[in-house]
Amino acid sequence: MRVLFLHTNFPAQYRHVAQALAQDPNNQVVFGTKNRDVNLPGIYKAIFEPSRNPHPTTHHYIRPLESAVLHGQAVFKLSEQLKHQGFVPDVICGHSGWGPTLYIKDAFPDRPLICYFEWFYNSHGADADFDPTDPLSIDDLARIRTKNAPILLDLYTCDRGLSPTNWQKAQFPQEFHQKISVLHDGVDTEYFKPKPGAKLVLPNLDLSGVDEIVTYVARGMEPYRGFPQFIETIAYVQERRPNCHVVIVGSDRVCYGKSLPDGSSYKDFMLQKVPLDLSRVHFTDSLPYGQYLQVIQASSVHVYLTRPFVLSWSMIEAMSTGCLVLASDTAPVTEVIQDGKNGLLVDFFSPQKIAERIDEVLDNPTSMAEIRANARKTALERYALADLLPRHVQLIKDMASKTFKPTIPVIR
Structure with a gap:
């Protein structure tokens, strides 16, 4: 053929x-x-x-x-x-x-x-x-x-x-x-699989001693994938959780939607707008698959935000690794995630509520185990x-x- x-x-x-x-x-x-x-x-x-x-x-x-x-x-x-x-x-x-x-x-x-x-x-x-x-x-x-x-x-x-x-x-x-x-x-569910007790160590980033890691993955840093809302969320999280670190995987570019009229990036714009402790926020740029896998395997809670648009592979890959996925309550997501069953849903436009649900996950790791298992099960049954x-x-x-x-x- x-x-x-x-x-x-x-x-x-x-x-x-x-x-x-x-x-x-x-x-x-x-x-x-x-x-x-x-x-x-x-x-x-x-x-x-x-x-x-x-x-x-x-x-x-x-x-x-x-x-x-x-x-x-x-x-x-x-x-x-x-x-x-x-x-x-x-x-x-x-x-x-x-x-x-x-x-x-x-x-x-x-x-x-x-x-x-x-x-x-x-x-x-x-x-x-x-x-x-x-x-x-x-x-x-x-x-x-x-x-x-x-x-x-x-x-x-x-x-x-x-x-x-x-x-x-x-x-x-x-x-x-x-x-x-x-x-x-x-999704290759044999590659994207859980690794209990995983610690995050990348060539230029060692978070092996950190117990609370919030992860975010997207091709670009843009409103279509809720990047501005996520940066605002981090500010709320940092106020309450002094030991929490955030890892952001993605390029400083716009893949979907409009660029800012003055030509600046959304990363620069949001970091000027929202004061953060950048010693606990780690921008990795895009990563090879092996390093990206390490990030989501070590994740305490993975935040995925999207407008009603194309569903990212990364959300299913995160579920396949057994991540606790905290995702926007938008149509592409709700086709896959049921709130409280195989993930958690949040209001795309409410950084404060997103931060509250991050707190919920980090404060109750044991009770979230079933949701993580169900996320993996969903990936195996529907997307393998x-x-x-x-x-x-x-x-x-x-x-x-x-x-x-x-x-x-x-x-x-």
Whole structure:
């Protein structure tokens, strides 16, 4: 079987399934990407580059679409090169939104396309209008609607779609739901597992003598993942808990949402706004998986905050390690966490209440043991890679062999 994966990054959501397919000598796996830095055994990386960036005079509603078209054009040219090299895929898997999948059905019209549909942009009822202090303008409404243009083209063109959670699927127009199955990427629960008595020792950070460690993990430090609220929370925690340390894993950047208008980072802005004892707050930047695992294994309480948006892998990974996850009471989270059963839920906008629940956890470690065990159980029963990866592989095989059935089980 010949499989073509498409994603601007590499390997992104396709890491496990691409590797699993590449391990079979009967398969040939090609991955079209812009990322030149990472390589995985058995996977041939085919690099594409857009011919230019969107033009600065292009209407700002249209720039994301122009960028997607340029990426789609680059992949179309790559497809022609692959054909000349004798590679014609039996099935194509691609992430929708940034453009690589836009014209792939024109390059290979009789080959099935499975699109990964991560998010559909809505002005109301999800992330965009969640913060009452940041109301949408008429300009925002039009811009958000237009941002879906490349995704709508993929919804029309693809043969099948996948979304990782029911919440994320629900954001897409109802008329396309029959095309989209819910199938999570899966978490390696054998890697992300509890380590009783774990102590946190990183190359530049030794907290082995600390008993109270609050952890926070996100790709960037931004309002979408509640970073400002978390910094305010720390101030309340530090007032009451002189021996508590906080570890923040993530880059000082904005991955989702708006940057500050003056160009400063949210980290600098919040640290100027909120006085903290920085000797007990540790910013690690992004970490290799092994060090990140040590952080969450040693965590006393792990805080995960998010707007109603894409659910982070990190929350499920933390649950898999048996973390006590204290998470925002928002739609993507409540699909997974039941308050008091496998985690604790808090008001996204209330740092004081978040701090009170952190106190609750740190004051009652014994009574929280069952919640930690249930968190691990949830990860094992619903999100284990060992169970979900074979489903991904089988779906790809079925599509390639044209024996695909109209629906696959929804993971609940």
